[in-house]
Amino acid sequence: MKRLFYDSLMLCLLLIPYSVWAQSNVYVNTNNRVRIVSLVDKIAFSPERVTLMSDTSHYTFDVPSVRVMSLRERDSWRSKVMPERYLADFDFDIAFEDADKELVKAEPEVTDSKSKYYDDFLAHSTWSKTVNIVFSGRNVQVTGDTDSLTLTQEGAHLTITTAAAGLKFILSGQSDDACIKLYSERKACIVLNGVDLTNPQGPVINSQLKKRLFLELASGSVNTLTDGATYVKVKGEDQRGCIFAEGKLCISGLGQLYVNANKKCGIASDNYVHQLGGFVHVNAHAEKGKAVYGKEHIIIGGGVLRTYSDGQASKGIASDSLLWMTGGVVKAITTGNALWAEDEQDYSSCCAVKSEWDMNISGGELYCLSTGTGGKGISAGHMEAVSEKKTNYNGTLTIANADVYVRTGGTRIPEVKTEDAHGQKVEAAASPKGIKSVGKMVFNSGNVYVRCSGGVAAEGIESKKTIDINGGKIRTYCVDDGMNAEGCYINGGDVLICSTENDGFDVSFLFMNDGLLYSIGADDAQMGLDTDGKTFKVTGGEIVALGARNCSPYASSEQASVLCYVNKHISGIALADADGRIIKAIPAPDSYDIVCTLFSNDRLVVGNRYKILSYERSFSDTPVTEYDFILDSKSVTLGSFK
Numbered sequence: 001m002k003r004l005f006y007d008s009l010m011l012c013l014l015l016i017p018y019s020v021w022a023q024s025n026v027y028v029n030t031n032n033r034v035r036i037v038s039l040v041d042k043i044a045f046s047p048e049r050v051t052l053m054s055d056t057s058h059y060t061f062d063v064p065s066v067r068v069m070s071l072r073e074r075d076s077w078r079s080k081v082m083p084e085r086y087l088a089d090f091d092f093d094i095a096f097e098d099a100d101k102e103l104v105k106a107e108p109e110v111t112d113s114k115s116k117y118y119d120d121f122l123a124h125s126t127w128s129k130t131v132n133i134v135f136s137g138r139n140v141q142v143t144g145d146t147d148s149l150t151l152t153q154e155g156a157h158l159t160i161t162t163a164a165a166g167l168k169f170i171l172s173g174q175s176d177d178a179c180i181k182l183y184s185e186r187k188a189c190i191v192l193n194g195v196d197l198t199n200p201q202g203p204v205i206n207s208q209l210k211k212r213l214f215l216e217l218a219s220g221s222v223n224t225l226t227d228g229a230t231y232v233k234v235k236g237e238d239q240r241g242c243i244f245a246e247g248k249l250c251i252s253g254l255g256q257l258y259v260n261a262n263k264k265c266g267i268a269s270d271n272y273v274h275q276l277g278g279f280v281h282v283n284a285h286a287e288k289g290k291a292v293y294g295k296e297h298i299i300i301g302g303g304v305l306r307t308y309s310d311g312q313a314s315k316g317i318a319s320d321s322l323l324w325m326t327g328g329v330v331k332a333i334t335t336g337n338a339l340w341a342e343d344e345q346d347y348s349s350c351c352a353v354k355s356e357w358d359m360n361i362s363g364g365e366l367y368c369l370s371t372g373t374g375g376k377g378i379s380a381g382h383m384e385a386v387s388e389k390k391t392n393y394n395g396t397l398t399i400a401n402a403d404v405y406v407r408t409g410g411t412r413i414p415e416v417k418t419e420d421a422h423g424q425k426v427e428a429a430a431s432p433k434g435i436k437s438v439g440k441m442v443f444n445s446g447n448v449y450v451r452c453s454g455g456v457a458a459e460g461i462e463s464k465k466t467i468d469i470n471g472g473k474i475r476t477y478c479v480d481d482g483m484n485a486e487g488c489y490i491n492g493g494d495v496l497i498c499s500t501e502n503d504g505f506d507v508s509f510l511f512m513n514d515g516l517l518y519s520i521g522a523d524d525a526q527m528g529l530d531t532d533g534k535t536f537k538v539t540g541g542e543i544v545a546l547g548a549r550n551c552s553p554y555a556s557s558e559q560a561s562v563l564c565y566v567n568k569h570i571s572g573i574a575l576a577d578a579d580g581r582i583i584k585a586i587p588a589p590d591s592y593d594i595v596c597t598l599f600s601n602d603r604l605v606v607g608n609r610y611k612i613l614s615y616e617r618s619f620s621d622t623p624v625t626e627y628d629f630i631l632d633s634k635s636v637t638l639g640s641f642k
Helices: 002-009 077-083 084-090 098-103
Strands: 010-013 024-030 034-039 042-045 049-053 056-061 066-069 129-136 139-144 149-153 155-163 167-175 178-183 188-199 205-207 213-217 223-229 243-245 250-251 255-263 265-269 270-273 277-285 290-295 295-299 306-310 315-317 323-324 329-334 337-339 346-347 351-357 359-361 364-372 376-380 381-387 393-396 397-399 403-408 433-437 441-443 445-450 459-463 466-469 471-479 484-486 488-498 506-508 510-520 536-538 541-545 561-566 570-575 582-587 594-600 608-616 624-630 634-638
Touching: 049 433, 077 084, 084 471, 098 306, 098 329, 129 155, 139 149, 155 167, 167 178, 178 188, 188 205, 213 433, 223 243, 243 255, 250 265, 255 265, 265 270, 265 277, 270 290, 277 290, 290 295, 295 315, 306 315, 306 536, 315 323, 323 351, 323 506, 329 351, 337 351, 351 364, 364 376, 364 381, 364 466, 376 403, 403 433, 433 445, 445 459, 459 466, 459 471, 466 484, 488 506, 506 510, 561 570, 561 608, 561 624, 570 594, 582 594, 582 608, 624 634
Parallel strands: 010 066, 129 167, 155 178, 167 188, 178 205, 188 213, 188 223, 205 243, 213 250, 223 255, 243 265, 250 270, 255 277, 265 290, 270 295, 277 306, 290 315, 295 323, 306 329, 315 351, 323 359, 329 364, 351 376, 359 397, 364 403, 376 433, 397 441, 403 445, 433 459, 441 466, 445 471, 459 484, 466 488, 471 488, 484 506, 488 510, 510 536, 510 541, 561 634
Antiparallel strands: 024 034, 024 066, 042 049, 049 056, 129 139, 149 155, 337 346, 381 393, 541 594, 561 594, 570 582, 570 608, 608 624
């Protein structure tokens, strides 16, 4: 069956590093042996086969034989620029594993009847009538409380019209040409209790209910639904995907659901989709398609949701409005490239998780991977041109109490950016980004890990407005800017930022009040911390910034800082007190011609004497004293960029 792919294949994509569309060796562990396929630059997979592609060759493996497949990258940069305690933070995989099925936990029940989502819980509704629907080839049998139903059958295509309340439909059986469509003004429940259904002409489940459709995955059941690549149109009706609901769609239970979407979406609602439980995997193949789509919004509070989208400009989980994640486990993978949109004269990129307005990730585990050109891991908000001179930046992304892992592997399209004499781009382009918010971005707590290693212009975390960091652990390691925003307020948290080819931290203003900020820039005259020479005020916390250059905090800062230049190749640099006791020591790659370091912490006191020490090969060497100085103001610069 199609689901064998997901049961047998663990997809560990450890992506390609800094070069422009670099190639890598792929290790494939099959039932019979381990094979090493050299110089692979693209992977495509279907429910039946995995294909590894290089410039000259294709290698195909039958899915049931594949046990483990992974891309291995060589990355010597990390160990040179980061303290050892950070190195393992970027070794995470985005993987589909058989063990994911064991992670299903139901969303905690809302007991406040005034809550907006109280009625989404199956237990808060009464089901007084049960209808059993059994599919068998080109036939379907309907039994139970059928008196209130009007049934229309064409083979195994079943249409039900009813005005009755409290209806629960239990589906089972198999058919390669079947569907069920519901018409009612009442809410209803469909229980999937072991079905394998395909509709070559449209959705498998089509709910035209104006009220909620509850989709319950029966405990212990395995269910597979597949739509066709073309749909028969129905005048006046939407049918956006394999599972479609005109009203709200609420998914719960302890069973498994596999959706194979070939036309538009896998699971879609013209209102909202709320996953409260169950194991759901959606495989979507359509260009511009969406694995899971909610017109109003998406809510994920429990269960496991996995999406794989390989169409150009496709999305994993997408909402035209809001997206809330309060619990559960989500793994979203996209592998398609950006697509040129002629009507908008711009590129449309793939994105693992996207909302057009606010996104709030306040619990659970979220894993996002996007490997194609211009691909995004997480994207929130949209720009709206109000006039020729004014643009609104709509949508706020907030993360708290969640574990978020993001990887991208694509390059910018076009790879070479065209600019005018003023540095403004003159043609459309799409750049890969780990986490992007058009509006404000807020980190309150939790753990966020971002790695963007595909190639040129791959940025880690970007906001078109401001980033507020109030707590949590944030790690971003990428080719282009590690973190980029109009401005940033850091009030807490543990933040590590690293870029291999550009500035580490690039903002127009920075207020540092508490927490730890460690930022590393590339060795080609790039900055560890760049505020464009604008407002940079430090009142507390700790800053370490390493690059060929750095901006210096304003002298009006309440906490002191030291900016120093060492114009030679070294492997480490340290801030020490007058007696040589180390306050802070950090590695520096020997590829830097100029090592510029910014230190700011509460151990720097105006009037005290300090030293800057350098190490030629390792911290076990006898250090060289580069500067012996008295801190005579809140902001001191030693040496200069040469």
